[in-house]
Amino acid sequence: MLKDFTSETSIFVNMNLSIFKTNFFNSIQTKVTCQAPSNIALIKYWGKHGEQLPKNPSLSFTLSSCFTKTVLDIIPISKGTDFSFDFYFGGKSKPEFHSKVKVFFKRILPYCPWIANHHITINSQNSFPHSSGIASSASAMAALASCLVAVEELSDDYADQKASFLARLGSGSASRSINGPITVWGATDSVEESSDIFAVPLSESDYNPIFNTYCDAILLIDQGQKKVSSTKGHQLMENHPFGMARFKQAFQNMEKLIKILEEGDLDAFITIVETEALTLHALMMTGSPNYILMHSNTMEVIKSVWNFRQETKLPVCFTLDAGANVHLLYPQKDAVHIEDWIDHKLKAFCQEGMIIKDKVGRGAKKV
């Protein structure tokens, strides 16, 4: 049964938001550094409402090698002076990112009111090429949120929840980059303590340990800018002809995946993960206006994965984010065989032969 999750969410949000307000005033100059990884969704978040609230729960693997490292210099300013910030990426001033960061600060101000009395200099860098087409907003917003929360010196669990809560206000999927190896964002009966306002880690006693060994080979099919942003994509779900059916399906897939993760059923895992990836792109193709982010090489890789799996019976599957790149997921125990095939057969489909080999990781940390 599809619940009236929108009204339920509103009640939930009204009850809980104020717990994230910190009345903190920092009177001395502070420097803090945090790094946060990217993540890859298995159950996709696609469609939102209110202030960055998901239409359905999502679940992801947190990555480890693909991360953003951010240094904040926080300087108190005199009364009567307005809050201001500078943003540098890879050592260079990046005015083109200002509007997104400004929106983020505006949204989080009610929860971190001390910001208003400070000037903040942000220095960020990615461990992966910025132009790679890998979603960098998740790691970037999670690293920034982690720095802000680190300054507040909160207790561990609450700090993680607040970091996820703030990261979500920058980019929904960023809420899932604070913890790892598996996190869930969005209230669902399948996961205790799950919430629409922050992501929670799936307890390691609730899933088969094989999933802690998962590798993610990211095939960079197209390293250019996406033709249609995720913001626009979420918006197009508002009047999408298959919207309600999709949200219902995501709740059901979440319920199934939680059981599959517990049982360690790799065949069922593959079915759900690939269905979610293709559904995401089918939604793009059937909205109004419609669009296609997959390239012909994305399709070639998908066909190769299906052929290889049929021939070898090895448990490799693909997933896609909102772009042309392909993420190949497989357990460490089969990595030698699978990576040999990737290097010999799939490199040719990648722009400049670029493949990033990553694996599941533990989330954001202060460095």
Ligand code: PMV
């Ligand atoms: O966090 P956003 O607004 O960039 O949206 C991310 C959407 C997907 O990457 C396609 C799916 C997901 O759950 O990460």
